Amino acid sequence: MSTKKVREIKSAREGWFTLDADNPRLLGSQCDVCKTYYFPQHAQYCRNPDCESEEFSVIELSSRGKIWSYTNAGYPPPPPFVADDPYEVFAQAAVELEKEKLVILGQLAKGVTVDDVKIGDEVELCIETLFQDDESDYQIWKWKPVNGDQA
Amino acid sequence: MSNSVAVLGVGMHPWGKWGNNFVEYGVKAARDALADAGVPWKDIQFIAGANTMRCGYPGYVAGATFAKALGWNGARVASCYAACASGAQALNTARAQILSGMADVALVVGADTTPKGFLAPQKGERPDDPDWLRFRLHGATNPAYFAMHARRRIELYGTTEQDIAEVRVKNGKNGLHNANARYKKSFSVDEVLASPMVADPLRLFEICATSDGGAAIVIASNEYAEKLRGKGGVSIEAISTITPTYPSTQLELPDLATDSAAAVNVPTMNFKPAMIDAAYQEAGIGPEDLSLAEVYDLSTAMELDWYEALRLCPEGDGHKLLRDGDTYIGGRVPVNPSGGLSCFGEAVPAQALAQVCELTWQLRGQAGKRQVEDAKYGITANEGLFGHGSSVIVKAN
Known part of the structure; x- marks a missing residue:
């Protein structure tokens, strides 16, 4: 029996997404009156200037979208980002969700480079570790290309 | 109705990575603009400063900081922050004073001292920002x-x-x-x-890199400008x-x-x-x-x-x-x-x-x-x- 403590899996942003490894979802919100969508969640006063609603519902956003644009980080980003040491270039994408008509920023999954994607490509949400401390692995949403052979 | 105001003078401190206090750049630019305008600092009725977020409290009250450095002259003062548009917003604030008749001649100043590398957020844990x-x-x-x-x-x-x-x-x-x-x-x-x-x-x-530098503009009502220098010149x-x-x-x-x-x-x-x-x-x-x-x-x-x-x-x-x-x-x-x-x-x-x-x-x-x-x-x-x-x-x- 090992006495080694099991590492805890935590969200880097509690409540912003589900930690379901198989089918993670971003948690956005929707105005109960004008039906506009928000991510990150918005819960006070509707930002649609024609809507005076103060009532919102938390909803799971679409888990797939299309790449609006993409880039990479050729140099380690400054804190508060926690960069890998040694540093490895990673890619980022802004992804458009068709139903919600929202563009949401995220990293591309580890190992996916700018050469692997094009604007308009379909991607889906996944969860990976953003940074670690002594006890925990902090999780973040990322986007990964949808392969043709996946269901 | 025309929203025209006269540009009487402009001045700049050269851009670089000088590492000095931002106030120095602003005052140099302001003095050059005043000299270019032919308007003594003591005649300025309104001063607007464009704020910097990287230079401590004096940067958050740039209008007053520059006014003090030029020598308090009792002018009305404003300090503006609008990210990259801060200078234009300070200029627009001064223009509104002139167009409303609250002031005849105004000075607008912006200056910054910047750190090396990527522009990064301010320190501290700020999950709402x-x-x-x-x-x-x-x-x-x-x-x-x-x-x-x-x-x-x-x-x-x-x-x-x-x-x-x-x-x-x-x-x-x-x-x-x-x-x-x-x-x-x-x-x-x-x-x-x-x-x-x-x-x-x-x-x-x-x-684009981040640089140190300063720029200043003296603007005035067209009537004030015409008395000072006659017709012509440049206007906003x-x-x-x-x-x-x-x-x-x-x-x-x-x-x-x-x-x-x-x-x-x-x-x-x-x-x-x-x-x-x-x-x-x-x-x-x-x-x-x-x-x-x-x-x-x-x-x-x-x-x-x-x-x-x-x-x-x-x-x-x-x-x-x-x-x-x-x-x-x-x-x-x-x-x-x-x-x-x-x-x-x-x-x-x-x-x-x-x-x-x-x-x-x-x-x-x-x-x-x-x-x-x-x-x-x-x-x-x-x-x-x-x-x-x-x-x-x-x-x-």
Whole structure:
């Protein structure tokens, strides 16, 4: 029996997404009156200037979208980002969700480079570790290309 | 009704990485502007400062900081922060005082001292601040946002990496002749393309650095100006500092997501063209009247975005305008004859004012080897974080 403590899996942003490894979802919100969508969640006063609603519902956003644009980080980003040491270039994408008509920023999954994607490509949400401390692995949403052979 | 005010004097402290207190740059620029105007500091009735977020409390109350450094003179004072548009907002605040009759003559000053490297958020744990979160969660630096817009140009409009490198080449040539520019070096396209990739497709020489610098402008009512110097001179005909219109569907700094367009139709114009259009409407002119433009080339590709926002060409044709030579000095509408941010690097609160300084020198015929012939109307274009941007139209009378 090992006495080694099991590492805890935590969200880097509690409540912003589900930690379901198989089918993670971003948690956005929707105005109960004008039906506009928000991510990150918005819960006070509707930002649609024609809507005076103060009532919102938390909803799971679409888990797939299309790449609006993409880039990479050729140099380690400054804190508060926690960069890998040694540093490895990673890619980022802004992804458009068709139903919600929202563009949401995220990293591309580890190992996916700018050469692997094009604007308009379909991607889906996944969860990976953003940074670690002594006890925990902090999780973040990322986007990964949808392969043709996946269901 | 005309919103015209006179530009009496302009001044700048050269851009660089001097490492001194920002107040020093602002006061040098202010004294030069006052001397250029022929107006004693003690006659200034209103002073507006453009704030800096990186230089402690004196930076948050820049108007008072500069007023104290110039010697308290009892003038009304304002301090403005609007990210990259801070200088234009300070200018607009001073203009409103003059147009309302509250003041006859005003001084506007912006200056900054900047740290090395990427612009990073302020320290501390701030999970409610999107500027903190975009670094924390995604490592999304400013160049990452510029790069995503550049990538769209390349894949959707057929702009090439050579085209965007050519913007740096053009601006580098212009900056050679500007004593206030930080980088006075010309590059070839190959040299630009050989510089390290920072945020694909943007390379090191295609991304604006951060600089120290200062700029100042003295403006006055046309009546005050006429008494001082007679008719003629340069005037400001429009200052646009509008917000975007909901829903804003272009991913902009420092947001983690756009507004949703599911419930409300997108506006007919995106933020950049809408901001420029508001300036054209206020001045009562159009793109066909322009002699030159000073635009925010935070990245080389962004300069091409502005060609289209200024309606110098249809959307998607920015690179064609460049290839045709239209935006070079000697072309149809020279853009960034100063050398632009490529040659200056950004001194945030001073930059929108520096653009107006350049237009003033150009419209007076004082721009030396970078002079645009027979310039009548010039326009600035500028955009920053949190829905801020500006466009100023300057006219030779």
